[in-house]
Amino acid sequence: MDLQTHGARKYPTSTLLRSSAGLGWSTISAELRSHPASKTPVIVPQNVELCLTIAGNDQGLVIRTGAGQRQETRPSTGAIWLSPAGIDDDRITITAPIPRELHLYLPTTQFRKLADDFNLPGEPARSIRYVAGVRDAVIHQIGLAIVSAMTNETAAGRMFVETASATLAARLLQTYCDSGACKPLEPATHRIDHARLRRALDHISANLDEKITLNELAQIAGVSLFHFARTFTRAMGVSPNRYVSRLRLEQAMADAAAGKLSLAQIAFKSGFSSQASFTRAFRRATGITPGEYRSYRR
Numbered sequence: 001m002d003l004q005t006h007g008a009r010k011y012p013t014s015t016l017l018r019s020s021a022g023l024g025w026s027t028i029s030a031e032l033r034s035h036p037a038s039k040t041p042v043i044v045p046q047n048v049e050l051c052l053t054i055a056g057n058d059q060g061l062v063i064r065t066g067a068g069q070r071q072e073t074r075p076s077t078g079a080i081w082l083s084p085a086g087i088d089d090d091r092i093t094i095t096a097p098i099p100r101e102l103h104l105y106l107p108t109t110q111f112r113k114l115a116d117d118f119n120l121p122g123e124p125a126r127s128i129r130y131v132a133g134v135r136d137a138v139i140h141q142i143g144l145a146i147v148s149a150m151t152n153e154t155a156a157g158r159m160f161v162e163t164a165s166a167t168l169a170a171r172l173l174q175t176y177c178d179s180g181a182c183k184p185l186e187p188a189t190h191r192i193d194h195a196r197l198r199r200a201l202d203h204i205s206a207n208l209d210e211k212i213t214l215n216e217l218a219q220i221a222g223v224s225l226f227h228f229a230r231t232f233t234r235a236m237g238v239s240p241n242r243y244v245s246r247l248r249l250e251q252a253m254a255d256a257a258a259g260k261l262s263l264a265q266i267a268f269k270s271g272f273s274s275q276a277s278f279t280r281a282f283r284r285a286t287g288i289t290p291g292e293y294r295s296y297r298r
Contacts, residue, residue: 005105007031010043017100018150024158028165029105030146035098044088047105048125048172051081052143053098060096064132065089073133075101078140082176084128102143110169117237120173127178138171138205145254156293159286160253167250174201196221197235200228204244208251209269212244244271249281256294263290 007016011033018032029047032054056077064071066087073079075098083090085108111125142164149157200221204212217240218228232240252270255261261269267278282290 005029005031005047005103006043006045006049007033007103007105010040010045011035011038011103012041013038014101018147020150020161023150023153025161025165027107027110027162028146028168030150030161031103031105032147032150033101033103035094035101037096038094040092042089042091045083045085045090045105047107048085048111048128048169049081049083050104050106050139050168050172051083052102052104052140053077053079053100054102054143054147055098055100057096057098060094060098062098062132063093063095064130065091067130069130071130071132078135079132080134080136080139081132082128082134082172083130085123085125087130090130102147104143104146104168106165106169106172110165111173114166114169114173118235124173124177128172129176129178131176134176136171136175139168141251141254142168145257148257156286156288157257160257163250163253167247174198196223197232200232200240204247208244208248208271211271214240245281252278252282252290253286253293256290259294263294266290 007014014033014035016031016033018030020028020030037060053075054077056075056079058074058076060075061072062075062081064081066083066089073081075094106125108123108125111123114120115122115124146161146164149161200217203217203220214229215225217232218225221228223231229240232243236243238246248270252266255266255269256263263278264275267275270278272278272281279289279291282288282293286293
């Protein structure tokens with residue numbers, strides 16, 4: 001069953017270019033819209049809304065008021081806006097047309113699952129910060145792949161989206177969550193300090209194309225190798241090496257869908273010793289080869 005969105009009510013004057021409605025996505029909904037100069041009505045969202053400017057307009061402004069803030073940002077290509085679930089008095093004024101804006105709706109259940117898995121307090125979906133105009137390479141790449149999945153409906157694309165939605169929710173909690181609201185509730189002797197973990201996670205995200213060692217991450221976190229490996233695994237649910245491998249595979253899926261690099265280049269970029277080892281890992285994770293995945297997306 002498709003997830004319900006508030007896009008039609010919040011952006012009544014926009015043109016819907018693409019939608020995930022009817023594609024059977026169960027963990028995220030997506031709408032690609034073209035916005036004229038306009039003002040939005042007040043809608044209290046039940047989902048976390050992430051807006052990514054696919055094709056922007058540097059001549060205009062997006063003016064938002066909500067959560068006790070007033071934000072003015074230019075809708076440049078790549079700019080991101082976040083709205084937590086349950087925010088009230090969220091008003092938006094668009095002063096000039098925005099050709100293509102991707103609206104992603106992540107349900108609270110997606111965040112609740114992460115909260116259960118990692119013992120997070122409170123309601124994480126309502127702890128996402130109300131921010132505007134930020135840039136995030138990880139979110140941008142996933143967003144482009146989701147646009148491609150809406151355009152070319154395949155089983156592989158749906159599989160990628162279902163995986164990417166969990167990555168997006170985790171990324172939002174990792175990077176854009178109110179301080180303390182997304183820190184695991186663990187005994188002090190068994191947890192890693194939030195700031196230290198954030199430094200390690202940020203380093204991983206920024207250096208997926210490079211060799212990343214456990215010793216390097218421990219040094220960045222400022223703790224011993226043994227303590228880092230143990231506490232990282234407790235905090236993230238997987239070992240550091242498996243976490244890095246998972247992010248690299250997700251990046252490889254996005255690169256394969258984009259079609260700009262050869263499979264050999266993607267394998268090298270993703271840290272695999274050969275295209276054959278990359279193909280084996282890809283097949284284990286998805287059930288198909290990178291070449292099959294790419295052909296399905298065309």
